[in-house]
Amino acid sequence: KHRDSVWQYYPDGSRYTLLDNQFTRIVGLAANVDYNNWIIKTEVDRFEQVNPALGIKNIYKYALLGVGYNYGNWTPMYTMSRYRTVTEPIEGRNSQYFSVRWDFRKDMALKVQYDISKDKSHYAYPFFGDSRLLSISLQGVF
Secondary structure (H helix, E strand, C coil): CEEEEEEEECCCCCEEEEEEEEEEEEEEEEEEEEECCEEEEEEEEEEEEEEHHHCEEEEEEEEEEEEEECECCEEEEEEEEEEEECCCCCCEEEEEEEEEEEEEECCEEEEEEEEEEEECCCCCCCCCCCEEEEEEEEEECC
């Protein structure tokens, strides 16, 4: 349980408060498996800000599922996720992630990932917009 405040600043520097000390409930559950060479990642989350007196009914849902397989020093993985608001107008996004990780030495890896996100919002304009991203990262333990 959490209390949240949301505001925005105007170009003249003045501040407008959208939510002040609003009760917020965040619930999440994740389960991951690393068995033999298989890797499975799952997550579901729900975020709620509800206040009928103020007309607030912000409810967001998120889910993720990823599956990978370890071939020696190489780990390819496919992950998909889905984000939605519960009430109209719907804000939504479906994403897919394709990644390959190469553990080329102890405590160091190189990862290449390609993300595809599709806007599934119910607006007259693209709320998130569609996107594609290629990223390369060097990961290490210090």
